[in-house]
Amino acid sequence: MPATDTAWIVLGRSGDDVVAVDLDGTGAEIERLSIPRSEIVAWIRDRERAAPVRWVWHDTPVWYDAVLDAGATVERAHDLRLAHAILRDAAAVRDDAGLRTATAWDAAAAAAAVDDALFDLDAPEASVPEGVDEALAEFARQRAALAASERGGALRLLIAAESAGALLAAELRAAGLPWDADVHDGILREMLGERGGALPARIEERAAEVRRILGDPLASLDSQPKLLRALHRAGLLVETTSRWELRRHDHPVVEPLIDYKRLMRLYSANGWAWLAEWVRDGRFRPVYVPAGVVTGRWASSGGGALQIPRQLRAAVRADPSWRLIVADVAQLEPRILAAMAGDLALARAAAGRDLYEGIVAQGTLGSRAEAKVALLGAMYGATSGDGGRLVPRLRRAFPRAMALVDDAARVGEDGGVVSTLLGRTSPAPSGAWSRLQADATDVDASDSDASRARRYARDRGRFTRNFVVQGTAAEWALAWLADLRGRLARLPEVGEADAAPRSGPAFARRPHVAFFLHDEIIVHTPSVHAEAAADAVREAAASAGRLLFGDFPIDFPLDLKIASSAEKS
DNA sequence: CGGCGCGGCGCG
DNA sequence: AAAGCGCGCCGCGCCG
Structure with missing residues (x-):
């Protein structure tokens, strides 16, 4: 009979068996059971049914997919791989427990390796350790790191949420998104036309129209360099073939070409081939x-x-x-920013259903469209265009929120790291980035070295600026x-x-x-x-x-x- | 032939 | 051709 004060059950392999170790709330071992692999799914189901615990395992899908297939679910888990990644980078964690030197836990997702290994025998990806002793040791390191951290409470919350997400990700795949292949097929037929020749009818028509207007019956429309040359020959002097630039030109080829690209994109990314590959039995x-x-x-x-x-x-x-x-x-993200920064003025603008309209109602900006690009510009670090032009207005109206993202940008430009509300921390700059910055301060650094370093610093600042908001969202x-x-x-x-x-x-x-x-x-x-x-x-x-x-x-x-x-x- | 970088575009 | 963040996937074209 399992002890009633079990807080966690750590699972891991030991030889051909699975070993399950009950731990109490202090991490002390209560009991240890060896279970044949063929029985582990039923055993997990029965233990969970008797009394839900937090399951501690090296990688959620490796354990949980089989449980789901058997028709069972579990309430809570602690995913050692995901928790390790959070704690390894967390600025609020001191490494007394040796967490950062346990590099075996830095490996890529084990589940991906399992999938690939079936087909790709010569390149088995590294996976995190599966053994029960390694799991127990890593779990102990993680608990010690959390206990020693001044932000242990928030990080525990983050790890619990991250692990619940890992359970849900497996469940999403098991449940599937109900997908009606006939409706999908109908949309494709209506937009692309019938399948017949090399390409669906509507795509063929649009391609022919483009080639006729270009006066080039063999023009390649799918190769960027060739298409660019064909456009130049026809007098359309664009620098790229992107829709964004094409749209700004008044030329008869623009409309059919953009339409061709739109249809071709649908056909190649989410056409009948995608449907056949990804939708089975009415589920994506x-x-x-x-x-x-x-x-x-x-x-x-x-x-x-x-x-x-x-x-x-x-x-x-x-x-x-x-x-x-x-x-x-x-x-979501502007609301997150308002709350993180404790910015009551921005929170007030968010009080209605539409935060952007709230900003207009406060008189900060003139239109909803302006409010939107300004706020996105503030969170993404816009320096020019409408966003860049309007951000200063936001700085005056919402100084606390803007200070939060501006500070995050400054820290990033200086090579520092930033953290989300619950303590997920941005990666440190790469060695190459740091060398570039250091070299630019040398006495013999050229102007171009310096300006390149500044550009890279700004790039990193925009990343850390956005990291705090996107990550907390x-x-x-x-x-x-x-x-x-x-x-x-x-x-x-x-x-x-x-x-x-x-x-x-x-x-x-x-x-x-x-x-x-x-x-x-x-x-x-x-x-x-x-x-x-x-x-x-x-x-x-x-x-x-x-x-x-x-x-x-x-x-x-x-x-x-x-x-x-x-x-x- | 496979691997990879790039342009382009879908999503938030 | 983005300006201004984060992704994945496609086709092309180059490379070894």
């Missing part, structure tokens, strides 16, 4: 990579999960007798997801008649998150629970705001709809 199952971005945002690998064009949103369709909750946060989003996961899991299951079996056994009968993209989520839910699920989405957003910012007066209003399709209205 992308690979999410939690913390794949240095700021803590998620990345994706394969399927372009984070780049699905809005044109295809209509293909995201709920199963029969199910609904989608589609929700995104209005102006990612923390808010993780908190939102983690809280929502818990709330949805407590909603009742539906009967067999209303199940959505393609979602996989763990999710076929209850509301679950089906998509996540920085500040937006889609929940797939039985219709009978749609209102309750929508409430959970809203309550989780409010809860995330309180968790990060306490009672600071900022809210995170959602654009939320309950519908059969994810199409933007």
Whole structure:
């Protein structure tokens, strides 16, 4: 009978078996069990069912995918690899515990290595250690580092949220995003025309039109250098072939060429080949990579999960007798900035639904469009254009918020590191960057050395300026997801008649998150629970705001709809 | 032939 | 051709 005071169970391999070590809240070992690998999934399921604990493992998908396949879920985890990456870089961690010298834990995602190893035998990627003794040692180092840190509380929160995100990323893949291949096919046919020749009919037509106008029946439209030369021969003296530059010219080839590029992009990135490769049994199952971005945002690998064009949103369709909750946060990053900086004036502008209109209402800027480019310019470090021109107005109106991003930029330019609200820290500058800066101060440095160094310094300043905001926004989003996961899991299951079996056994009968993209989520839910699920989405957003910012007066209003399709209205 | 950098463009 | 952050994927064209 397991001890009731188990706080964590550390899992790891030992020979052919798995060893599970119960630890109490102080980290002391309570008991140790050896379990054959063939029984580990059932064992995890039974332990979780008896009393949820926090599962400590080297890499979430390696352990959790099999649990999900078996129809079970777990509530909480501690992902050693993700936690290591946070603590290794954290400015608030002193390395008394030897965390930074445990370099085996710096390896790339083990799950990716598992996938690749099947096909790529000569290049097995390094993976983090799987053994139980290594897991116990790393977990001890991490707890010691947290205990010694003055920001241990915030970092614990961040690691818990990051680990919950890792659970969710695995769950998103297991559940899949409901995707109607017929709707997708219909959109492709309508936009691209019938498939027949080498390219769909509409693309062929547009290409022919471009070549006719250029007077060049063999012009290559897909090779940038060749297209550029063809445009020059036809008298269109552009420097690039980008849509942005083309649009500024008044030439008959511009409209059909831009249209050709638009259609070709849809065809090559999300056409029938994508559909055949990525949509199976009515589900799109992308690979999410939690913390794949240095700021803590998620990345994706394969399927372009984070780049699905809005044109295809209509293909995201709920199963029969199910609904989608589609929700995104209005102006997440400026709200995050206001709250982090404790800027009451910006918070006041954010009090309505539309922060940009709030800035206009305060008289700071003249139009919503101006307010938007100015604020984006402040967060991205614009120096010219409308953004750069308008940022000084914001500095006068919102000095605290602007000081926060300006300070972050200055620290970055000087080669320092910056941290998010919960303590995720930006990477240190590369050796090459530091050498460049050092060389530029030499007495014999040339003007061009100096100006190049300044340019690189500014580049890094824009990165750290944005890091604090983007990274803290990612923390808010993780908190939102983690809280929502818990709330949805407590909603009742539906009967067999209303199940959505393609979602996989763990999710076929209850509301679950089906998509996540920085500040937006889609929940797939039985219709009978749609209102309750929508409430959970809203309550989780409010809860995330309180968790990060306490009672600071900022809210995170959602654009939320309950519908059969994810199409933007 | 595969690997890689680049231009271009989709997303936030 | 972005100005102004963070990504992934495509096709091309060069390289070894």
